[in-house]
Amino acid sequence: MAETSSPSGGSPPHFRLPDPKLVARTMTEVAERGQRIVADFLRRQASDGAAAAPAADPLGIGSAFMEMTARLMANPSRLMQAQIGFWQDYLTLWQNTARRMLGDTAAEPVIEEHPGDRRFKDEAWRENEVFDFIRQSYLLSARFFQTVVRQAEGLDPKTAQKVDFYTRQFVDAMSPSNFLLTNPEVLRKTAETGGENLLRGLSNLLADLERGKGMLKIRMTDDTKFKVGENIAVTPGKVIYQNDLMQLIQYAPSTEQVLKRPLLIIPPWINKYYILDLRPKNSFVRWAVQQGHTVFMISWVNPDERLAEKGFDDYMREGPYAALEAIERATGERAFNVIGYCLGGTLLACTLAHMAAKRDTRVKSATFFTTMVDFEEAGELGVFIDEEQLQSLEEKMQRRGYLEGREMATTFNMLRANDLIWSFVVNNYLLGQEPFPFDLLYWNDDSTRMPARMHSFYLRRMYQQNDLVKPGAIELDGVPLDLRKIRVPTYILATREDHIAPWKSCYRATQIYQGPKRFVLAASGHIAGVVNPPDAGKYSHWVNEALPPDPEDWLAGATELAGSWWPDWHRWVTSLAKETVPARIPGAGGLPPIEDAPGSYVKVIATD
Structure with a gap:
């Protein structure tokens, strides 16, 4: 040799x-x-x-x-x-x-x-x-x-x-x-x-x-080691309601007493909801249930060409509005805490502005995870949203009726190309190694499609024209939206290394909403900074009671605290209403169970 x-x-x-x-x-x-x-x-x-x-x-x-x-x-x-x-x-x-x-x-x-x-x-x-x-x-x-x-x-x-x-x-x-x-x-x-x-x-x-059927679709993790409903997305619960766009999951309690106000979570439909319920050790859903919340989760459908004409107003009507009505039937309550994550948070802001115009006061607190409502400085995603690219994208969507999940995933991966593209090229193709089983990367690869009408509206009216912060510029269901009319207590979480929703853009909401506000900045990025359980002892977070116009001034006066922001959020939300009631069993209220969590919508794979 x-x-x-x-x-x-x-x-x-x-x-x-x-x-x-x-x-x-x-x-x-x-x-x-x-x-x-x-x-x-x-x-x-x-x-x-x-x-x-x-x-x-x-x-x-x-x-x-x-x-x-x-x-x-x-x-x-x-x-x-x-x-x-x-x-x-x-x-x-x-x-x-x-x-x-x-x-x-x-x-x-x-x-x-x-x-x-x-x-x-x-x-x-x-x-x-x-x-x-x-x-x-x-x-x-x-x-x-x-x-x-x-x-x-x-x-x-x-x-x-x-x-x-x-x-x-x-x-x-x-x-x-x-x-x-x-x-x-x-x-x-x-x-x-x-x-x-x-x-x-x-x-x-x-x-x-x-x-990838002829297109390169890099395998980031050993996907044979994961199965939705078996070793990820396993928090017990029941699907109690569904329509064309979503299933509503009610999770089983783990405490004898629960907070009177139910908690609704609106995840983004760009990815699947189980980022907040990966495995028991890092599941925000399981942790919130353990803290005494009655948790309801929207699980969005993975749309095909039949839903091509579903718009942003449909997502509002068949998403949060339908969920609130279903939760009321299931629990008898008319006061709710609501969380919106990323695009789900943008939808929550739209819904709150819509409800303010209709004098609907059922939402008593709103929490926003890495959410932009002012898109003036939208970060590097703006690279993909000029007129030429939007026209090209709309032509593609018109042919199918939706945007392929793979295209969306590629865009996000390019924002962190060394970590999410080239590291796997070296590992998989040059070293000839199998990718490591990693739940977060399995979720990242489980892409979803976007209905053509909704996605075109979102990119043009929000990203390109930034109409959401212009009072009355956007109408949903015939109601002009004005974010300045949102007066509910709000908790706004951003992450310092976010490539998708830059934290300074998320901070702009503090100068728009009119109710009591708390802004918290977590370390790490769009996913890891949010999915950061207290037991992990990982990323820190910053707090500051003052909310000056300039985010840099906020950071200069902020205090860094070790560990997860989750307990800070729980203290905040329970300070608004501490009353408890006997634990609610999914299906025991006004809505019988349809199937076990995680439901069937989340299991639809985008095979394009």
Whole structure:
């Protein structure tokens, strides 16, 4: 067996020669599966009408970069300064690498990656001079590219944001960690396995192409280890009501006495509700039940073409309004606490404004998880919502009647490409490893569709035109909405590293609602910052009783507290009404049970 020095600088690994029979068997399998994948892809394209000539630049990327280049050329001195700085750093890197090769171990790195960047966690990226040079060379080039595009003067904010976003996508894609010959961990694995890792990776790639019916659908977790209703979404309860758009789950109590006010949760219909009921150890639903809440959960349908004409007003009428009426029949109560998560929170705000206009006072408190109602600064999702892209998206939705779940999932994954795309490319295809079973990533991959009429309204009227904060600009069911008329006590939770609903945008609601307000900022992101049970002892949160107009002023005066925000929310909501009643059994009230939780709607898989 041939031997060579290890990329990690340690003892040399044994090289294994590839097994000829395994290689031949794999190549035969590749040919057969590849033919099926291509044929299936072509059939899909034809049935979708994709054979029609597409727009040359449907995302507007080319025109954005052309404008950026023109702006840069108008000020060549600034570009020259950036180039000089880049080459000075590069020369220093060359000198340091040469010194290290001559035995000098005191050379300081010219540049380091962000502390949270896990692409270069392998020791060889620092211990081996060659890979350390590759790593730092890439980081210098990445910084140069991003600095240059951000220095272009005179670009309108939308174009500048698009250029910056797609530059980062390119920079992330070109990372040396993503390629066989420049990733020491992959090279070491290839040597140790005789290339079997690459054969397994090729098989994984084919399997992902088959899952996506010709489009790459990267497997992020071992989905065979999870099943809804068996080891996730298992909090006991009953479906007590359903209509075209949702099922309503009432959860079984775990205390003898419960709070008099029932708790309704409105999750987003962009994903499935069980993000709040993953497994017992991290289930917000189970925890809330244990605190004495009678919890009701809306489980949205995974729509198909039959629901293409369902609009935002239908989601309001058949969602929260229908749920409140059903809860009243089930419990006899007319006073409710309501939680809305992300898009579910946006719907809750719309419903509260609608109820205020109708003088409907049944909702006594409202809680918003990572919810935007003012979309002026909507973060990087705004990159995908200009007129050209909206028209292209609407054309696709009109052909089917809905937006494919895969397209929505890809958009969200691009916001964190290194974590949610490239890390799995390396693990699954280059290292040839099976993805780790992770409940949150299973949920992330369980995508849902969006009805065409509703989704077009949401993107145009809220994201693009920001009409929701303009009094009377949006009407639902014939009622003009004015968020300033919301006077119920509100608890607003945002997360500091949220790529989907930036916390400063969520904070804007504190300046709109007129009732008593509490704003809490949690550490981590859109999901992990919310699904943070107290027993985990993980992410902290910030509180501040004052609500100044500027979110930075709020943060400057805030106090950081260790651990989960869940107990803070429970103290807040129970301070509004402490009265208790005997525990309510699902189905024992005015609505008989239809089926056991989690119900059937949540089990519909988007197979597009």
